[in-house]
Amino acid sequence: MSEQSALLQLGELLRESGYAFVTPTPVTHQRVNDRADNAVGTTLRDAFGWSRSFESGLLPPNVEGELIESGVLERDHDRLKSTVRWSSLNNLLLVHSAFPTTQEHSVFFGPDTYRFAQTIERHMRLNRCVIRRAVDIGCGTGAGAMLIAQANPQAEVFAVDINPKALAFTGINAKLAGLNNVACHTSNVLNEMEGQFDLIVANPPYMKDSRQRAYRHGGDALGADLSVRIVHESIEHLSVGGSLLLYTGVAIVDGQDPFLAAVKEAVDQPALDWHYRELDPDVFGEELLEAGYEQVDRIAAVELIVTRRLPV
Template sequence: MDRPSALGALLAALDARGYDFVTPTPSVGRRAVERGLSKSEPLRAIFGWSQTFERQDLEPALFDLLVAVDALDQDGDHFRSRVRVSRLAGMLFLHSAFPARASDAVFLGPDSYRFTRFIAQATADDGAMSIAEIGCGAGVGGLAGARLHPAARLVLGDVNPKALELAAINAAHAGIVAETRISDGMAGLHGPYDLIVANPPYVAGESGRTYKDGGDMHGARLSLDWAAQAMQRLNLGGKFVLYTGSAILDGGTDAFRVALEGLVAEASTYRLTYEELDPDIFSGELRREAYADVERIAAVGAVIQRNA
C-alpha cells in the first residue's frame, strides 16, 4: 500500500470509529501532555494530543498503517505518531503532530476554525464555480469552501510538498475533487477564480517554519502581498477572503488595515470589508522584541471583492 492510500485508510478507520478531536492552542497541548489527558481514550491520546503510547495501546491494524508510512517515532517501548488528526467543519484532517517544530510542518489550530467560520460568513450567498486556496496547508480553507459550493472546481496551492500531500489525502477522504499545485503565493495558481481564500503565516521573525513566518510589517507582509496577488486573479464579482493576524500598534493603530485599505484604494474596481474577529490572540508572542511597540495581536477578516 502506498503512502496516500495508507494515510487515507487511517482517516477512514478513525472516521468509522467515531473519532473526534478539536485542536487547541499549543499551550493547552503542552498541558495535556503534562497531565496525560485522554489516556482512557487511546485514539484521542495518540492522534489528537500526540502523546506517547505502547504498542498494545493501539489496534494492530492502525499501528501497521503508521508503520507502512514511516509515521512513528520510537523510544524504547514507547511510540509516538508523527501525524495528528482533527475534525473541522465536519471533516477529518491529517496534519503534523504536536509540537509542530519542523520547517515543513503542516499546522492546524484554533485559527483554522475561525478561518472556516469566516469563509462561511463571507460567502454564504455566493455561487462560486472556481475556488483556490493560497498556502493551503492541510487544505482547511479550500475544502470548507468546496463544501459550501459543491459545484466549484477547487485548486490548492502551497510551497510545501508535505502540505500538498496531506491536503490531497484530506480532500479524497472528504469526497472532494481537488487539484494540488506547488505555488509560492499565487505564482502557480493562474486562475481567474470566483473565490480565493487564504490564512497566511503572520508571525514576525524568522522561526524557519513555513507555516509561521509572515515577514516584515510585524508579520503582515505576506498577507498584504497575497492580497495584491489575489486581486489580479479574481473574476468579475469574485472575492478574496483573507483570515490573518494583525499587530495593533501602541496607540491602537491597525497598520495592516491601513496598508490594505491603501492597496484597494489604488484599484477603483475593488471594494474592501474588514473586521476584527478576535481582539487578542497569540499573546505570548508579545514578550518578543519584534513586538516591542505592539499592544496586542488581533485576528482579522478581510474580503476584497472585484466589482461586477
Template sequence: MTSAIHAPPLRDAALRRLGSALKASGYEFTTVTPGTHERVNRRPGNAEGRTVTDVLGWSRPFRPGALPEDIARLLVDARVLHRDGDLWYSLIRVSSHDGELFVHSAFPPAAPDAVFFGPDTHRTADAALAHLAARPTTPWRVADIGTGSGAVAVALAKRLPASEILAVDVNPTALRYARINAALAGTVHIEVRRSDLLDDVPGDFDLIVSNPPFMADPQRRAYRDGGGPRGHDLPLAVLDTAVHRLAPGGSLVLFSGTGITDGRDPLLAAAAQRLDGTGLRWTYREVDPDVYSENLDQPAYAHADRIALAVLTVTRAGNDR
C-alpha cells in the same frame, strides 16, 4: 510495533485507510492552540498516551499495546511512527472540522515542512463560508492559497459541488496531506497543485481565500512566519495577487493576524494604502481582539499591546474589467 523499521515507504493509501477507520470508529478531536496544548499535556497523568485521542490528537508518546491493532498497523504501514527508547511517537495528528477528519503535523510542529491546523483553520473556514452564503452569485472558480491541510478548500467544495476548486501550496507535505484529506471527505473535484501564491496557475477566480502565516517569528518557521518585521509580508502578497486575479464580481477572503500598538493596526494601514483608489470594495474587521498573548514577550511584539485576528474582504465590481 517493532516491525515499523521494516515498513514500506510512506503510503498515502495507508493514511486514507487510517482516516476511514478513525471516522468509522467515531473519532473526533478539536486541535487547540500551542499554548493550550502544552498546558494540557503538562498535567499529571498526561505524559504518556493511552488512547487513540491521546496519540493522534494530543501527540503524546505511547507504549506498544496502547493502540488498537488495526490503527497501529496503519500507522506502521504509513511510516508515521518514530521510536525513542521504549516510547513511540506519531508524526501526524488527525483533527476534526465540519464533520470531516484531517491529517496534519504532530505537535509541536517544528519541522520545516510542518502542516498547520488549529483554531485559525476553523475561523478561516467560518469566514469563508459566511462570505459564500452572502454572495449573490455562485463562485465557479475558487482558489485556496496556502491550503495547508486543505480543510478550508474541503469546506468550500462540500458547498460547491459543481465548482472548480484549486488548493495550492508550496509545501510538498501540505500538498500530500491536502490530497489525502480531500479524498477522505469525498471532495474529488478539488485540484491540489503546487503554486507560489497563484504564480503557477492560470486565469482569474471568482473567489480567493487564504489563511497565510502571519506571525513575526524569529525562528522563521514556514507554517508560522509571515515575513517582515511584523509578519505581514505574506498576507500582503496574497492581497496584491488577488487584486490582479479577481474576475468581475470576484472576491477575496483573507484571514490574518496583526499586532496592535496604541490602537494602531499596521496591517489595516498597509491594506488601505493598497486598496484605496482602486475602485475595489473592501471591508476589514477584527474577529478576535486578543490572541496568542504568549508572543507579546517576544522582541517582535515588544511594543504591541495585543495581537488581534482580522478578516479582510475585497470585491471587484461585476462590470469591472
C-alpha cells in the same frame, strides 16, 4: 504500504470509530499534556489528537504494523508515537503535523483554522456570486479549499502551497472526504496560477518568527508582509463579482493597524468594494514575549473581504 495509503487507512479507521478532536492553541496543548495523568496515552484521541506516546496494542495489529512500516508511527523508547495529528472540522477529518510543530515544513491546524472556516462559511452564505473557480492560497491542511468544494460541487477548487507536505496532506484529506473537485498545485501565492477566480481565500502565517519557519513566518513588518502581498496579487485575479477573503493576524502598535495602512490604497479603488473587521482583539498573547514584539500592544485576528464590483 506508502505513507499516503497508511494515512488514508488510519483516517478511515478513526472516522469509523467516531473519533473527534478540536485542536487548541500550542500553549493550551502543552499545559494539558503536562498534567501528571497525561504522560501516556490510552485512547485514540490521546494518540492522534494530543500527540501522546502510547503502548502497542491500541490499534489492530495489522494496522499498527503498516503504520510503523510507513513511518506514520515511530518508536518512542518502548512506546509508539504518531508523526501526525487528526482534527475535526464540521463533518471533516483532517490530518496535519504532530505536536509540537517545530519542524520547518510542519503543517499547522488550530484555532485560527476554525475562525478561518467560520469566515468562509459566513461569506458563502451571504454572497450571491456563483463560484465556478476558487483557490485556497497557502492551503495547509486544505481546510479552506475543502469547505468551498463541499459547498460548491460544481466548482473547480485549487489548493496551492509551497510546502510539499501541505499538498500531500490536503490530497489525503480531500480524498478521505470524497471530494473530487479539489486540485493540489505548487504555487508561491498565485505566481504559478493563471486566470480569474470567483473566490480566493487565504489564512497565511502572520508571525515574525526568528527561525523563519514557513508555516509561522509572515515576513518583515511584524509578520504582515505575506498578507500584504496576497492582497496585491489576488486583486488582479478576481473575476467580476469575485471576492478575496483573507483571514490573518495583525500586530497592533500604539493603537495603530499597520496592515490596514499598507493595503488601504490597493483596495480603495472604484472597481472594488471592501470590508475589514477585527474578529478577535487578542490572539497568541504569548508571542509578545518574543524578540521584535517589544512595542506591540496586541495581536488581533482580522478579516478582509475585497470584491470586484458587478457592472451597473
